Amino acid sequence: MALFGLLGAKASADAAAIEAAALRSDRFRQEREGDWQRLEAIVTRMEKGRLRKISDEDLLQLPVLYRTVASSLSVARETSLDAGTRAYLESLVQRAWFLVYGPRTTLMGWLGRFFGGEWSRAVRAIWPELLVALALMVAGTVVGWQLCAQNPDWFYALVPGQFADARVPGASAEVLKKTLFGQTEAEGLSIFAASLFSHNAGIAILCFALGFAFGVPPLMLLVQNTATLGAMLWLYHGQGLTYDFVGWLSIHGTTELFAILLSGGAGLHVGRSMAFPGEQSVMDAAAAAGQRAAVVMAGVVLMLVVAGMLEGFGRQLVDETSGRYIIGYGMLALWLAYFFAFRRTPQGSEAA
Template sequence: MNAEQFVKAHRGDWHRLNELVQKTQQSRLNSLSDEELHELGTLYRRAAADLARVQTRYASTSAGRELVRSLNDLVLRAHTQVYAAPAPQPMGGVNFVLYGFPATVRRQWRVIAVSAFLMFGPALLAHLAVLFNPDLAPLFVPDSAIREVQHRAQKKIITGWGGNNEFQGLLSSPAISSFIMTNNILVTLKAIAMGVTMGLGTALVLIFNGLMLGGLSGVAMNEHVDLLFWAVILPHGILELSAITIAGGAGLVLARALYAPGDLPRRDAIKIAGGEAARLAVGVAGILVIAGLIEGFITPQPIPPLLKIAFALLTAIGLILYLNLRPRPTVVG
């Protein structure tokens, strides 16, 4: 294959790489979709390999030397975008909170969706299992938590729109608070860290957490206090469960780089995935802080259950709107 044939065979890849590089130079890597990020890494690797071939085979001719200069410039610009540290920006932390974290969640929506399936799928199965066979509850939920729900259900006092004074203190009981609050924080940390186990540990953490959640909700439904139970759980639980799901996605991002680095060297794939996982972890920490404030100041209040459910719905809508925040397009030139 002569130089002209080589150029014809690879011109399309070089042109596409140049387009992606120009896009990142104008709007930074955050502007690329997950597919475009993968494509950028793949095309960069190919262009670097093409440059090595051109230098070896065609550099002796004037056309070959010109091709070397052109390809070298393209590879250098691509390398700068892939590996260079982000340029400092005014109020970088604010920009990350407003736009960087939501953009990262959107880029990684597929692995986050897998994470959600791994947790809420088993939760549904455990809920149905306990609902149809209450004797199965101890398989999913500690006995102390089961007894606490049953005890408070037996002493329930209906007020207002079905409010239950006994259930307002549900989270203050040692059995329930240690089971739900501490558990969610530990699950979040484990879901991220266990990504280094090729994702197996992350998957198990999500599955077991889902089984416990579904089992406990099944116990509440069998005791006919499911509305009261969810009124206690959901005001802060929407954010906590979302944080766990995103944390699971972060762990799976790391796992994907370990077992399926694609065309990138595994070391480079892990470096890129580590950055994505770190951004997700920082955002998750912020979500947990807000959930903790709600848990401390809103959840314990003697508010009618339907109002608490409505508040939980507002937190869900707010989270969806937040994760879709995008900066205004920057006009270049």
């Protein structure tokens, strides 16, 4: 009997605790429900695009109401209120957050601003680093050529194995020419093109990502990558195929190498800002440079996609040198015109 008494007392205590928790939850909700409902009404109207039906007072109160409801959610979590109240508050806070702190523009609006001048301004803002990167790329090409000219064994050190195949020192002009023409249906050319694109895309990403190390890794990567180009130029030049090889490379290379140039410049820009922050702190200078460089890299991704399409389709469909030059240097002219001739500055915006 004593055991039954104890069990009955425990059950009564549990029931009293549950009732107290329910009362506490109801009281908590009643005290704050007015603010929740007001915020939910504002959020619902804004989500449906009914901005005209929202009063100025409600718009001004939106951030205040958001913080009030967020505070209610914090209390609800700490005091273990009922799951239904917590789920409601979590959903409402999430919806309100996107309206208070979320992006203020649509995807189309962002694209319009990006292509409408933001990308070109960011590129022009890092022009000193672009000149350094260009000088390094030219120097790397010359170094690769000269090393192979002095000792052909350097070719195997500079050119990755997957790029060599029949393209090796000692190959005849006929063999090398076959790698440039009459290969529109050849699977090997597609594999080589995919490997070259993957390699160059990786170089572009690394040039930017390693820029924080005071710009040293991008310097090395730019020289190393273009030394490979110099070695390939030396190989084809030796058999009198320089003009044809440059045309073969240009159909996608003008875009792809330009993308590498931009990524190298972006990485150097971040590194230079950290090494020479001026009157700013290192972190502030790096943050500002990183934002500008990130805009450049967003465009680099687009350029690499375009280069991939040119490499995958253009090179397969165009099998004569003059057409390759027209496409390749036509693309280069378009990029240069956009970056350095297109100087539209939206009203009220500042140059990067």
